[in-house]
Amino acid sequence: MSKLSQKHLLGIKDITREDIELIFETADNFKDVINRPIKKVPSLRDVTIANVFFENSTRTRLSFELAQKRLSADVINFSASNSSVKKGETLLDTVNNILAMKVDMIVMRHASVGAPHYLSRHIQANIVNAGDGTHEHPTQALLDAFSIREKLGTVSGKKIAIIGDILHSRVALSNIFALQKLGAKIMVCGPPTLLPKFIGQLGVEVEYDVRKALLWCDVANVLRIQLERQQIKYFPSLREYSLYYGITRKMLDSLKKQIVIMHPGPINRGVELSSDAADSPHSIILDQVENGVAIRMAVLYLLAGSK
Amino acid sequence: MQKKLILDSDLLDLTVSRLCQQLIENHNDFSNTVILGMQPRGIFLAEIIHQKLKKDTGTDIPLGYLDTTFYRDDFRRRETPIRANETRVSFIIEGKKVVLVDDVLFTGRSIRAAMDAMIAFGRPATVELLVLIDRRRNRELPISADYVGKEVNTLASQRVLVELEAQGHKGNKIWLINKD
Numbered sequence: 001m002s003k004l005s006q007k008h009l010l011g012i013k014d015i016t017r018e019d020i021e022l023i024f025e026t027a028d029n030f031k032d033v034i035n036r037p038i039k040k041v042p043s044l045r046d047v048t049i050a051n052v053f054f055e056n057s058t059r060t061r062l063s064f065e066l067a068q069k070r071l072s073a074d075v076i077n078f079s080a081s082n083s084s085v086k087k088g089e090t091l092l093d094t095v096n097n098i099l100a101m102k103v104d105m106i107v108m109r110h111a112s113v114g115a116p117h118y119l120s121r122h123i124q125a126n127i128v129n130a131g132d133g134t135h136e137h138p139t140q141a142l143l144d145a146f147s148i149r150e151k152l153g154t155v156s157g158k159k160i161a162i163i164g165d166i167l168h169s170r171v172a173l174s175n176i177f178a179l180q181k182l183g184a185k186i187m188v189c190g191p192p193t194l195l196p197k198f199i200g201q202l203g204v205e206v207e208y209d210v211r212k213a214l215l216w217c218d219v220a221n222v223l224r225i226q227l228e229r230q231q232i233k234y235f236p237s238l239r240e241y242s243l244y245y246g247i248t249r250k251m252l253d254s255l256k257k258q259i260v261i262m263h264p265g266p267i268n269r270g271v272e273l274s275s276d277a278a279d280s281p282h283s284i285i286l287d288q289v290e291n292g293v294a295i296r297m298a299v300l301y302l303l304a305g306s307k
Numbered sequence: 308m309q310k311k312l313i314l315d316s317d318l319l320d321l322t323v324s325r326l327c328q329q330l331i332e333n334h335n336d337f338s339n340t341v342i343l344g345m346q347p348r349g350i351f352l353a354e355i356i357h358q359k360l361k362k363d364t365g366t367d368i369p370l371g372y373l374d375t376t377f378y379r380d381d382f383r384r385r386e387t388p389i390r391a392n393e394t395r396v397s398f399i400i401e402g403k404k405v406v407l408v409d410d411v412l413f414t415g416r417s418i419r420a421a422m423d424a425m426i427a428f429g430r431p432a433t434v435e436l437l438v439l440i441d442r443r444r445n446r447e448l449p450i451s452a453d454y455v456g457k458e459v460n461t462l463a464s465q466r467v468l469v470e471l472e473a474q475g476h477k478g479n480k481i482w483l484i485n486k487d
Binding site for chain 2: 026036037302
C-alpha cells in the first residue's frame with residue numbers, strides 16, 4: 001500500500017503502524033530532496049494549503065510553511081490574533097470562509113482539544129492537526145520517532161523516557177502513541193503534580209526520579225514546562241524544578257553510557273535542560289528540526305495524493 | 308492472458324552489447340559521461356550496461372539512480388500516490404553528458420518527469436536516452452530515444468513485462484502481454 005488509511009492526520013491514535021512506516025519511507029526521500037542544490041519538487045503545484053493557527057507557534061508553522069513551499073504548494077497563512085475571530089466569528093465559519101476561496105488542505109493549531117476532529121466532521125478538505133490544546137501534536141511525534149530511527153537505526157525495542165510537564169503536553173501523548181506503535185518501551189518522568197493520574201493505563205512506566213529515568217533509557221525526550229497552560233502552581237518555583245528535574249551535562253557524563261537527548265522546543269535553557277546539555281554531542285535537537293520539514297512534506301504529499 | 312516472448316537471454320546479451328558499442332562510438336573515452344538509471348526498473352539495465360562498459364573499456368563511469376515520483380504529472384489524478392524510491396546521485400551533473408537509462412519507453416511521460424528531476428541536480432551538457440524496448444506509436448509527448456534495444460509495435464492495452472536475473476528472475480526474458 002502506498003496510501004494512508006486516513007483522509008486527515010488528526011492524531012497518532014487514529015493511524016496504524018503501516019501508516020507511520022509509509023510516512024517514514026516517504027520522508028527519507030524528501031530528506032534527500034531538501035539536501036539537493038534545488039530543494040524543491042513540483043508535486044503539489046495545484047494544491048492550496050491554509051495554515052490556520054489559533055495559537056502561537058514559530059517552529060511548527062515555519063516548518064509546515066517550508067514543507068509546503070518545497071512541495072510547490074500555494075500557501076496562505078492565518079493567525080487568530082489579527083483576524084475576525086476577535087470579532088466573534090465561529091471556528092466553522094472562519095474555516096468555511098477560507099475553504100470558499102478554493103483551499104484544498106487545512107493545517108490547524110487550536111487551543112481547544114478536539115478542534116480539528118470537530119472540523120473534520122463538517123468540511124471536505126484534508127486536515128492536518130498541528131496541535132490541539134493538551135491533546136495531540138502528531139507531526140511532532142512522527143518527527144521525534146523518525147529522528148530516533150535515524151540516530152539508533154530502529155525504534156523497536158528502544159527505551160524512551162519522556163521527562164517534564166507530561167500533564168500539559170500534547171507532544172507527550174502523541175509520542176507515547178507513536179513510539180508504542182513502533183514497538184518502543186516508554187517511561188514518563190516528572191514531579192507527581194505534572195504527571196496525569198492514570199497515565200500508567202497507557203502501558204507506560206512512571207518514575208519520579210530523573211536520574212533513575214536517565215539510567216533506564218536510551219533516549220530522553222525532555223519537555224518544556226508549559227507555564228502558559230498552568231493556572232495553578234504545580235511546583236514551588238522554576239529554580240526548585242530545575243534543581244530536581246533539570247538535566248545537566250555533568251549528570252549525563254556521570255551515567256557512564258551514551259543516551260540521546262531530544263527536545264521539541266522551545267527550550268527554556270537552565271530550567272529543564274542546561275545549556276551545556278542542550279549543546280552537547282548527546283543532543284539531536286537540531287536534527288529534529290531538519291527532520292520536521294521532511295516529515296511534514298511526507299504527510300502533506302501522502303494526504304494530497306489520495307483522491 | 309496471452310504472453311509472447313520478444314527477447315530472451317541470448318538475444319538480450321547481443322542487444323546490450325550493441326547498445327554498449329553505440330555508446331562507445333558516441334562517447335569515446337567517457338571522461339565526461341554519467342549514467343542515470345531510472346527507478347524503479349531502469350536501474351537494473353543501467354547496472355548491466357555500467358558493468359559491461361567497465362569490462363570492455365576499463366572505465367568506471369559514474370552511475371546514479373534517479374527517482375521521478377515527485378515530478379510526475381499524474382499526481383492527484385490516480386487513486387493512490389506512487390511509492391517513492393531512492394534517488395542516488397553522488398556526483399555533479401552540471402556540464403556532464405548524461406545517459407538516461409530505462410527499460411521501456413511507452414508514453415514518454417516518465418522521461419519528461421526524469422528530465423525535470425535531473426535538472427534539480429544541475430544543468431547537464433547533453434542528455435541522451437537509452438531504452439531496451441521502444442513501444443512505438445504509443446507516445447503522448449514528443450520524446451524519442453537515442454539508443455534503442457528493440458522496437459516493438461504494441462497496442463496501448465498491451466503490457467511489456469521485463470524479467471531480469473538482477474531482479475531475481477530465472478533468466479532474462481522480455482514478454483509482451485495481452486491484457487484481457
